[in-house]
Amino acid sequence: MTQFTAETLEFIREELNSCIPQLSINCVIFRFDGEALQVAVVQQVHADMWTIPGGFVRQTEDIDLAAKRILFEQTQLDNLLLSQFGTFGAAQREFAQEISRFSTLGFPGELVKWISQRFVTIGYYSIVGQEQIGLETGPFFKEVKWINVLESNLLAMDHAQLVSEALLTLRSELQSRPLITNFMPDIFTIPELQKLFEAILGRSVDRGNFRQRVLKSKILIKIGQSKAKTRSRPPILYKLDKKKYLDSLTQDVKLGF
Amino acid sequence: MTQFTAETLEFIREELNSCIPQLSINCVIFRFDGEALQVAVVQQVHADMWTIPGGFVRQTEDIDLAAKRILFEQTQLDNLLLSQFGTFGAAQREFAQEISRFSTLGFPGELVKWISQRFVTIGYYSIVGQEQIGLETGPFFKEVKWINVLESNLLAMDHAQLVSEALLTLRSELQSRPLITNFMPDIFTIPELQKLFEAILGRSVDRGNFRQRVLKSKILIKIGQSKAKTRSRPPILYKLDKKKYLDSLTQDVKLGF
DNA sequence: ACAAAAGTGTTTTGATTACACCCATGA
DNA sequence: TCATGGGTGTAATCAAAACACTTTTGT
Numbered sequence: 001m002t003q004f005t006a007e008t009l010e011f012i013r014e015e016l017n018s019c020i021p022q023l024s025i026n027c028v029i030f031r032f033d034g035e036a037l038q039v040a041v042v043q044q045v046h047a048d049m050w051t052i053p054g055g056f057v058r059q060t061e062d063i064d065l066a067a068k069r070i071l072f073e074q075t076q077l078d079n080l081l082l083s084q085f086g087t088f089g090a091a092q093r094e095f096a097q098e099i100s101r102f103s104t105l106g107f108p109g110e111l112v113k114w115i116s117q118r119f120v121t122i123g124y125y126s127i128v129g130q131e132q133i134g135l136e137t138g139p140f141f142k143e144v145k146w147i148n149v150l151e152s153n154l155l156a157m158d159h160a161q162l163v164s165e166a167l168l169t170l171r172s173e174l175q176s177r178p179l180i181t182n183f184m185p186d187i188f189t190i191p192e193l194q195k196l197f198e199a200i201l202g203r204s205v206d207r208g209n210f211r212q213r214v215l216k217s218k219i220l221i222k223i224g225q226s227k228a229k230t231r232s233r234p235p236i237l238y239k240l241d242k243k244k245y246l247d248s249l250t251q252d253v254k255l256g257f
Numbered sequence: 258m259t260q261f262t263a264e265t266l267e268f269i270r271e272e273l274n275s276c277i278p279q280l281s282i283n284c285v286i287f288r289f290d291g292e293a294l295q296v297a298v299v300q301q302v303h304a305d306m307w308t309i310p311g312g313f314v315r316q317t318e319d320i321d322l323a324a325k326r327i328l329f330e331q332t333q334l335d336n337l338l339l340s341q342f343g344t345f346g347a348a349q350r351e352f353a354q355e356i357s358r359f360s361t362l363g364f365p366g367e368l369v370k371w372i373s374q375r376f377v378t379i380g381y382y383s384i385v386g387q388e389q390i391g392l393e394t395g396p397f398f399k400e401v402k403w404i405n406v407l408e409s410n411l412l413a414m415d416h417a418q419l420v421s422e423a424l425l426t427l428r429s430e431l432q433s434r435p436l437i438t439n440f441m442p443d444i445f446t447i448p449e450l451q452k453l454f455e456a457i458l459g460r461s462v463d464r465g466n467f468r469q470r471v472l473k474s475k476i477l478i479k480i481g482q483s484k485a486k487t488r489s490r491p492p493i494l495y496k497l498d499k500k501k502y503l504d505s506l507t508q509d510v511k512l513g514f
Numbered sequence: 515a516c517a518a519a520a521g522t523g524t525t526t527t528g529a530t531t532a533c534a535c536c537c538a539t540g541a
Numbered sequence: 542t543c544a545t546g547g548g549t550g551t552a553a554t555c556a557a558a559a560c561a562c563t564t565t566t567g568t
Contacts, residue, residue: 020279023377063346063377087344087379089320120280120320120379122344191547209531211548232546233538448520466558468521482565489519490565521564530555537548 003106004046012140016114019056024119025063026054026159027071027082028166030127030200031146032183034192037199038146039163040133041155042074045142046105049098049156052163053144054121067124075144076134080126081182085169088162089120095157125166127183127200167200174200187223189235190214219245260363261303269397273371276313281376282320283311283416284328284339285423287384287457288403289440291449294456295403296420297390298412299331302399303362306355306413309420310401311378324381332401333391337383338439342426345419346377352414382423384440384457424457431457444480446492447471476502 004012029040029052041050055070057063067082096116103112133144147154152163174197183196194210214220223237261269286297286309298307312327314320324339353373360369390401404411409420431454440453451467471477480494 020375020377022277023280057346057377059375060348062348063344065348084343086341087320089314089379091317091319091322118277118316120277120314122346122377189547206531206533207547208533208549212550213530229540230538230546231540231544233548235547446520463558463560464520465522465560469523470557486567487519487565488567489517490521492520516568518566518568519564520566521562523560523562525559525561527558528556530553532553533551535548535550537546539545539547541542541544 009106009108009111013108013111016056016111018058020059021114022117022119024054024056024121025067025070026052026121026123026162027067028052028085028123028125028163029071029075029077029080030125030149030167030170030183031129031131032127032196032199033130033146034195035199037149037167039149039152040075040077041145041147041152042141043143045140046107047098047101050147050154051156052159063122067122071124074141077128077131080128082124082126083169083173085123085125085166087120087122088158088165091118093120093158094118098156121162123162123166125170127170129183129185170200171202184240187237187239189226189237190220191235266363266365266368270365270368273313273368275315277316278371279374279376281311281313281378282324282327283309283378283380283419284324285309285342285380285382285420286328286332286334286337287382287406287424287427287440288386288388289384289453289456290387290403291452292456294406294424296406296409297332297334298402298404298409299398300400302397303364304358307404307411308413309416320379324379328381331398334385334388337385339381339383340426340430342380342382342423344377344379345415345422348375350377350415351375355413378419380419380423382427384427386440386442427457428459441497444494444496446483446494447477448492 027040031038031040040053042053043050053071053074055066055073057066061069064082068078068080071080071082072078094117099112099116102115103109133146135141135144149163149167153160155163184193190211191207193214194205194207197210198204219241220238221241223239226234226237228234284297288295288297297310299310300307310328310331312323312330314323318326321339325335325337328337328339329335351374356369356373359372360366390403392398392401406420406424410417412420441450447468448464450471451462451464454467455461476498477495478498480496483491483494485491
């Protein structure tokens with residue numbers, strides 16, 4: 001394991017000095033790979049713990065934009081519709097123990113002290129389709145990956161709780177205003193969409209009823225037959241009618257189950 | 258107008274030094290007086306602007322408890338079920354102009370600087386019944402009152418927006434888990450409860466249907482006839498079956514309209 | 515007796531659920 | 542032709558909405 005270079009440390013120092021102290025942002029990004037619900041997690045240089053993406057808010061930056069920036073820097077994910085799911089600030093919410101590893105690797109005490117403070121974190125969440133995630137260009141993170149949402153209890157600090165809260169919010173939001181624009185590929189089938197709903201809700205829904213509801217909402221446009229070599233009847237391909245979809249979000253149309 | 262005394266200023270200085278910087282909490286407390294929806298507002302000493310109750314989080318204090326403490330200090334309201342409705346942190350969210358009045362009244366530059374910073378605020382809301390509010394014991398506030406929710410656009414800084422967001426959250430929460438424990442007196446009638454719902458929703462609901470729904474939920478216990486001298490048929494008095502009510506909150510019983 | 519507000523019941527409508535049946539395809 | 546999963550329709554159930562009718566009180 002190498003230590004941080006002097007330039008890197010200076011860069012980090014300037015970055016932290018330009019941010020609001022004791023306030024952080026964390027992003028829970030769900031992904032649906034066709035089967036299960038996953039969560040984006042990152043690993044910092046010189047740390048062996050996995051966390052959800054997170055960072056700090058610059059003095060001149062809106063918190064919503066900070067969330068977008070942080071997420072992009074750490075995962076290259078962009079253009080997501082990020083929504084708050086809560087702000088967490090228990091008094092004992094500081095992670096000096098977890099962070100203490102840094103101090104043994106050339107991280108100066110001043111910076112260790114800064115990030116070891118008690119933090120209040122604002123939670124944002126979103127959901128994407130089959131997107132890949134890439135590493136940031138900066139020097140601070142060494143790996144990023146998707147894990148199954150069921151494995152999120154392995155995350156460090158209180159991030160398992162953040163994922164769990166985000167999932168609850170996602171479920172209830174799914175009832176009224178599903179963020180489908182993000183989470184499906186451009187072209188998809190109704191059975192695929194149903195699998196996504198089932199993954200989020202954690203239960204199965206009736207095939208026929210699901211189909212009827214989705215079609216009644218008029219937000220899907222038929223494209224044609226799937227050419228995939230299935231062992232059964234090929235499903236019909238659809239794309240999202242984005243205009244009608246966005247309209248339906250401003251109305252209080254129920255798409256829930 | 259008198260200036261702050263040296264002791265008061267020292268007290269304030271110590272208080273602020275023990276709090277997380279650039280982070281505040283604001284509480285939108287709704288009240289239903291039988292007719293209209295009202296909001297609790299306070300006025301600080303040496304300031305002519307009205308705001309919703311708010312303050313800062315101590316270093317050793319959970320944010321939820323900070324919200325309770327702040328609310329109690331400024332309004333004497335206690336034992337409320339406070340819920341977050343969002344966290345607000347636009348980059349330009351600082352109110353040096355509004356705050357500048359303090360500096361002309363013996364408020365030292367150091368403290369003016371502290372409270373003139375850009376702040377991120379966590380919004381909490383609740384709703385109460387006919388409760389009165391009283392002034393805090395401390396030296397910092399001079400008046401507290403209820404205003405009609407429709408007049409909240411007169412509030413200082415961005416507090417009108419906070420009220421508006423809180424009201425939206427209250428409305429949607431009303432659909433699933435109404436906080437009735439807080440907002441009605443111990444004994445009340447169904448028409449009274451209906452007026453409350455109408456005030457929150459901003460529209461009228463059918464009398465017969467409202468009655469049926471509420472009674473079907475089984476959370477009301479009949480007490481007896483109202484003895485009030487009404488010019489019409491006296492309504493039946495009810496009290497809340499708190500046990501069944503709390504049970505219904507954990508289920509996903511719909512009480513919405 | 516009448517007005518006014520409370521209490522009750524009924525009809526209609528529409529949404530949700532459960533389930534049955536048919537269809538297209540590859541093996 | 543059979544298994545598999547996709548597509549479609551329908552009857553039964555349940556909740557919501559609209560509305561009419563009755564009851565109890567003070568005047």
